[in-house]
Amino acid sequence: MPAKIHVIDPSLTLDVMVLRNHSIKSAGQSSIYYIGAAKHVDVLIRVGSPTGTPSITFHLQVIDINSGQVIRTYDGSTLSAEGSDWITVDGLTLGTHIRITWDGTLDASNYFDNVFCRVIAKR
Numbered sequence: 780m781p782a783k784i785h786v787i788d789p790s791l792t793l794d795v796m797v798l799r800n801h802s803i804k805s806a807g808q809s810s811i812y813y814i815g816a817a818k819h820v821d822v823l824i825r826v827g828s829p830t831g832t833p834s835i836t837f838h839l840q841v842i843d844i845n846s847g848q849v850i851r852t853y854d855g856s857t858l859s860a861e862g863s864d865w866i867t868v869d870g871l872t873l874g875t876h877i878r879i880t881w882d883g884t885l886d887a888s889n890y891f892d893n894v895f896c897r898v899i900a901k902r
Contacts, residue, residue, distance in 0.1 A: 817900035827893025835883035841874035
């Protein structure tokens with residue numbers, strides 16, 4: 780699922796909707812995104828109504844694009860009901876590429892509907 784990238788402010792290096800109205804029934808990850816020299820990254824998360832008893836945690840990973848290895852991971856809070864979370868990193872000093880991942884107790888009987896995740900990176 781290719782993400783559509785919108786840049787509306789010259790200080791932004793990335794503004795992408797990772798998930799839009801998705802049902803999440805398993806762990807997953809986004810594409811790898813280039814953020815250039817951005818030093819501030821916000822991951823905005825909203826999960827809709829749960830089915831069963833799921834939980835989900837989102838993670839912001841800084842990726843070494845040459846090796847594909849994770850340099851650092853920033854974790855969000857675990858959500859087990861409808862609600863919102865965010866991951867904010869101010870002063871990012873390592874890496875020029877990021878990826879969003881999610882995991883938790885997720886399967887065909889325990890999942891979230893209407894999941895949104897947006898990433899904004901700025902200088």
